[in-house]
Each structure stands twice: as C-alpha cells, then as structure tokens.
Amino acid sequence: MQETLHIRKIIHVDMDAFYASVEQLDNPDLRGKPIAVGGGGERGVVSAASYEARKYGVRSAMAGALARKLCPDLIFVRTNFERYRQVSDQIRAVFYEFTDLVEPLSLDEAYLDVTENKVGMPSATVIASWVRQRIKEETGLNASAGISINKFIAKVASDINKPNGQKTIPPEEVIEFLEQLDIRKFYGIGKKTAEKMYLKGIFTGMDLKSKTKEWLGENFGKSGVYYYDIVRGIQHSQVKPNRIRKSLAAERTFRENITSEIFMLEKLDHIAEEVARRLAKSEVAGKTITLKIKYSDFTLKTRSKTLDYYVRSKDVILETAKDLLYQEKMENSVRLLGISLSNLNTEDKKKEKSKKEKPIDVQVKFEF
Structure with missing residues (x-):
C-alpha cells in the first residue's frame, strides 16, 4: 500500500509593486x-517603487x-491607504471565489489553501493562474504567485518569476529546490543572519542542511530548529483565516469617463449582476448596499x-x-462605479469553516 502524507496545496499571491501600480x-x-x-523630502521615506524606478536602484524603505539622487526623474506620489485598502478588498474577494482558507499577510499578499477548493480544480498551478487572471480582470493589476506544499516554500517561490509570473515547486522537487537556494532567499533569514551564516560557511540550502539540529541550536538559538526543518521542506503551519469576510464588491473603471446618470x-446592471453572482457562489447575503462613484478628478x-x-438578488x-445614484446630482464626469454589500450573514459560516480546517490525507502522487 502506498504511504500517505499530509500534503497541502498552498498558493502565495503577491501583488507586483502594489502601491505604485x-x-x-x-x-x-x-x-x-x-x-x-x-x-x-529630506526626511521622507519610500513606501513603494514602480518597476521603472527599481531599475535605478530605488527600493522601499529607502x-x-x-x-532622488539615484533617479533624478523620479516622481513622488503621496500614499493613499484608503485607495489601497479598496483595491485590496477587491483582490481578497477574488481569493474567496476559489477558497475560504485565505490568510492575508498585508494589503498586497496572502496565502491560499486550495487543497480543497470551490472550483473543483485539482491543479493548484492552474488555480494560481486563474486567480492572477481574475485579479487582472477586476483591478487591472498584475500579481505573482508561488505554489507548493507549504507556506514557506510557496512564499519563496512567488519571488522567482516576478513580476507578473508564477512558480510551482511540486512535492518531488522540494528538496532539490531548497538545497540549491541561496540562503539570502530563505524567508525568515534576514541580512544580519545571512552574514553570520556566510562567516560559518553556509551559503546555500545544502550547506544549511549539512548542519545538525544541535549545532544550529547552539549557533542560532530557537531559530536554529526552524532552519533545520524548513531546509528539509518541513513546515506544519496551516493557512489560518484571521477574519471573516465583511463585504463583497465589484467595480468597473471605464476607458472613457461617463457624463450622465443615464x-x-x-454599467450598474452589469456590476449588480457580478455582485449577485459572487454572493451566490459564496453562499452569503447582505443588508447594506453601497454605491461607489469615482469622478474624473x-x-x-x-x-x-x-x-x-x-439580500443577494440582482434586481x-x-x-x-439606482436609488442611491439619483440621491445627488453628478459633480463631474465619472471614471469608476462600484457596488458592495456589507453587513453579511457570515457569522454562522465562520463556525462552519473552523470545523473544516484540519489536515488532509492525500496520496504522494497527485496533480500539482
């Protein structure tokens, strides 16, 4: 009989230069x-840089x-976190189309467990491609993804083919991938730790793997045990949703500004249809309906x-x-319309979801 292992299909989605994009x-x-x-300014700090700026060496936290010295033509834009959160909500709504096991790390990245998923697709690689395509359709932005058996490897993999790409590390390639990986690219190993490892002759995953658990503990404390496990592809941390969905939305940005409510x-008809479709797919309903209007200015x-x-009915x-649209006169031409539902009936679903979050036995050989 073939041995069974606890293997999950994890996707790490990371938006490309999110704020700048x-x-x-x-x-x-x-x-x-x-x-x-x-x-x-003199005391200002870069929160994010576009890929055009990164060519000059401009980086976040710089x-x-x-x-400005590195790139004299650099254009500075003030942060707009309200806007970034709005786009982030759109992106997370896409995630929930595929799975309820979503663990956001920040506004622009998250883990998805698609071992069991809403679309019935056995391939996590295909799902990652679909997720990136849906994000592009909904927001116009590019995302990259890493796919593997645990969160650590998926996160490392998501950086490999950036921007606008993805990388799958299937179970049978995990060990070789980690052995060849530069320790600077190990998630959780910072600059100072990497320098300390260099001094001790550790440059790659294979070098790290050659050290005993005791030696790593003596030289790196509690983190040493973590390093011992991850270089062997061992990580038991599950994708843990840290909040229930509070809203569901859809919106459209128009190529040409709209000048009349008529x-x-x-446009609203199509958006309402999309919202209703997502509500039905997620099996939720809401009480509060919000209309969003972004003007040309x-x-x-x-x-x-x-x-x-x-409600979840499109009508x-x-x-x-429509009632909300006609409450006030237009102030300018409109470049974006959106509809969202909040105050959702998700509290009971949170309890149901927690019962499903357990390890899944799957065969070693399965589609990835």
Missing part, C-alpha cells in the same frame, strides 16, 4: 514612468533624498442604504443602487 492605474500620466510612493444604468464618493433583510441590488 495602483497609482499608475489611477493616473495614466504616471504609467511607464519611475515613481515612488512616499515622501521625497530615504527619499537618496532615491449612461451609468447599463479622482474624488471618491460613497452612498449606502441598509435594508431590513438579507434588489440594482434597484437600490
């Missing part, structure tokens, strides 16, 4: 140009003054209405959105 998405004049999100109705307005009952969502 959102700014370039919202402002076409910034596209293709080196930009830095953050402060450009002093703004140094970044022209918005068709990038001013953002939201209008909400809370019903006395849970109800659309009619409520």
